[in-house]
Amino acid sequence: MQPSERDEIRDLLKRTAVALKEGDVPFALCGGYAAWVRGAPEPDHDADFLVPEAEAERAAKVLAAAGLRVEEPAEDWLVKVVGGGSFVDVLWRTCGHPVESDLIDRSEVLPVLSVRMPVLLATDIVVTKLMALDEHYCDFSRLLPVARALREQIDWAEVRREVAGNDFAVVFLDLLERLRVLPGADGS
Structure with a gap:
């Protein structure tokens, strides 16, 4: 049986979070999946994580070292973790502003698809x-x-x-x- 796109995104979300946790990179789930964890409808597109701008390069290296396929799009404020036809965005700027550590620090650790991770x-x-x-x-x-x-x-x-x-x-x-x-x- 072929996994659905939603299953693919969920799996990639978990694998990305575990790699960032194991690499000791500060991060938080954001966007539609963070809202979903808190009770909103599940999104039908990619998942998103924030990392502090100062950790951007290290985050990309940690993800690649974990065996994830990391691509650098034309935008200079994120990388994409790609798996099958799905992707997860790892952003270090949002709305043109650098992600600061305080935004990550005030996130709450919650279970997300059986993986505990910081959620905005x-x-x-x-x-x-x-x-x-x-x-x-x-x-x-x-x-x-x-x-x-x-x-x-x-x-x-x-x-x-x-x-x-x-x-x-x-x-x-x-x-x-x-x-x-x-x-x-x-x-x-």
Whole structure:
């Protein structure tokens, strides 16, 4: 029986996390799979990990030494771990900003597909997803189920502060208020 693409991504996610753990590289699961671990719908595309920018080169070496196929795309802020037709992104910059150790340090170790690994906090997941919104990518349909599923786990006041400079993110928060997914600006 041929494994499904989802099985392939899940396997690659686990193998990447184990390699980073064994290589003592600080990291955290982020993106759609981090949201899934916290209760959102499972994504139908790649998995993502963050590493501090200072650890980027070492992370790539650790992954390759673990026997994983590592590719360097044209973007200068990530590597891809490839397996079959699937891939996992290992990023050291998000939304144009270097990943700092404090983002990784405040993640929570959770079981993910039977592997314990650091997972971004729900607030950080939503902030990174919202900060990726711009005139070239503004797909609220992927964000709405995440916001609904994680709403009780999120510090919405912190999200508002962090995304205040991104008009696309602010509009999404306004939409969430209108849909009564989150409290109004007054906290009610």
